[in-house]
Amino acid sequence: MKNTAQTDAGKVAFLFSGQGSQYAGMLRPLVDAFAPARDAMERIDVVLRRLDLPTFEQIAWGGGDALGSDVWLTQLSLLCADLIVYCSLESLQIAPDCVAGHSYGEFPALVAAGAWDFETAVKATRARCGVIEACCEARGRMLSIAAPGAIVEQLRHETNEPIYLANRNAPNQTVVGGESGAVLRFQANLTARRIATQLLPVPRPYHTPLMRSVERELASVLESIVVAEPRTPILSSVTNRFVTLPEEIRENLVVQITRPVDYVDLIEQLADEGVRIFVEVGPRRILTGLHRKILRGREAVAVGCDDRHGPGLQRLIAVRTLLETRGFFNRPRRHRTVDIFASPTPAYMPPGR
Structure with a gap:
C-alpha cells in the first residue's frame, strides 16, 4: 500500500530555548520515563563532576530557588536541559537540517551544530557568567x-x-x-x-547597551575557547545569518550581550529557507507559542518537546508522530549526527594553544 504521508516534509529546524524557560524540576518526568534522556543526563553529570560542578539534578531539581536569580546556575541548567532533550530526539532518529537559539539558547545550539562540545559550552558559559557577575554596571x-x-x-x-x-x-x-x-x-x-x-525571571538587562562594559572582558575570556566549523547549519540570533566561520561565531558571542534580538526576523528567515517544521528543544514551550504567532498564515508547524504538567515522554511521542505524518522519515537522510560529548576538530585554535 502506498504511504499516504507527505513525502516532502520540508526542512526541520531545532530552536533551543534560553533563559526564562527554566523551572524547578524540569525534565524529571522525561528522565524517569525515557532511558535515552536518563543516559544523556548521566553523561552530562560525568562532565559536571569532572569540572567540580553540581549535577543537573542538584541544580534543576534540588536547587530550584536559584533558577532565575543565579545567572550561572540558571544558564548551566538550561544548557543541560536543552541538550538532554536534543539527545532524546536523536535517539528517536530525529535530527535537524539547521539549528538556532533564542538568546542564550545559541550556546546549546552551537553544541548541536558541532561547533563545540558540551564541556566547552560549559566552560564558555562559566566564563560569560563570571564576567557578567563581576560587572557592577550590568544590573537591571x-x-x-x-x-x-x-x-x-x-x-x-x-x-x-x-x-x-x-x-x-x-x-x-x-x-x-x-x-x-x-x-x-x-x-x-x-x-x-x-x-x-x-x-521576566532574568536578573540582567541582556541585549541592551547597559551590558556594554561586559563586551571587552568577555572577548578576552572567550579567546581561550576552541571553536570549530559547524557541521549542521546554524542561523545566528545576532546577525540572523547562517554562520560558518569560527571567528564570526566568537564575535557574535561577544556582541550578543548588547545587541537586540529580532526573533521574528530569525523565524521568518528560516521559513523562507524552506523550514516547515519548527521543533523547540528545551524545557517548557515558550518558543513554540512565539513560533505559532510568527508563522501564522504560513505552511509550517511548530511543536515543543516538554510538558511541565504532563507525562514526560508524551510530548516526544507527539513530536515523532507529527514528523511521521508529514513524511519526515520517508525522505533521504540529510543530517549529520553530532556527538555532543566528542570534541570537534577545531577550525580555529586560539593563540598560544
Missing part, C-alpha cells in the same frame, strides 16, 4: 510587553524612561530592558494604559 531587569515593537518604541519616547528594546519575540510581543527602577516605572505606565506586561 527585563519586561515582556504585549504590544508591537513600534508601539513600545513610541511609548518609550513618550515616557522618556531610560529603557531599551531588547527582543522582538513575536508580532505583538516585545521585550525591553533597563535599570530596575526605570523598568518598574515603565511597567506601571503601561498598566495604566491597559497594556499587558510581565517581568
Whole structure:
C-alpha cells in the first residue's frame, strides 16, 4: 500500500530555548520515563563532576530557588536541559537540517551544530557568567510587553524612561530592558494604559547597551575557547545569518550581550529557507507559542518537546508522530549526527594553544 504521508516534509529546524524557560524540576518526568534522556543526563553529570560542578539534578531539581536569580546556575541548567532533550530526539532518529537559539539558547545550539562540545559550552558559559557577575554596571531587569515593537518604541519616547528594546519575540510581543527602577516605572505606565506586561525571571538587562562594559572582558575570556566549523547549519540570533566561520561565531558571542534580538526576523528567515517544521528543544514551550504567532498564515508547524504538567515522554511521542505524518522519515537522510560529548576538530585554535 502506498504511504499516504507527505513525502516532502520540508526542512526541520531545532530552536533551543534560553533563559526564562527554566523551572524547578524540569525534565524529571522525561528522565524517569525515557532511558535515552536518563543516559544523556548521566553523561552530562560525568562532565559536571569532572569540572567540580553540581549535577543537573542538584541544580534543576534540588536547587530550584536559584533558577532565575543565579545567572550561572540558571544558564548551566538550561544548557543541560536543552541538550538532554536534543539527545532524546536523536535517539528517536530525529535530527535537524539547521539549528538556532533564542538568546542564550545559541550556546546549546552551537553544541548541536558541532561547533563545540558540551564541556566547552560549559566552560564558555562559566566564563560569560563570571564576567557578567563581576560587572557592577550590568544590573537591571527585563519586561515582556504585549504590544508591537513600534508601539513600545513610541511609548518609550513618550515616557522618556531610560529603557531599551531588547527582543522582538513575536508580532505583538516585545521585550525591553533597563535599570530596575526605570523598568518598574515603565511597567506601571503601561498598566495604566491597559497594556499587558510581565517581568521576566532574568536578573540582567541582556541585549541592551547597559551590558556594554561586559563586551571587552568577555572577548578576552572567550579567546581561550576552541571553536570549530559547524557541521549542521546554524542561523545566528545576532546577525540572523547562517554562520560558518569560527571567528564570526566568537564575535557574535561577544556582541550578543548588547545587541537586540529580532526573533521574528530569525523565524521568518528560516521559513523562507524552506523550514516547515519548527521543533523547540528545551524545557517548557515558550518558543513554540512565539513560533505559532510568527508563522501564522504560513505552511509550517511548530511543536515543543516538554510538558511541565504532563507525562514526560508524551510530548516526544507527539513530536515523532507529527514528523511521521508529514513524511519526515520517508525522505533521504540529510543530517549529520553530532556527538555532543566528542570534541570537534577545531577550525580555529586560539593563540598560544
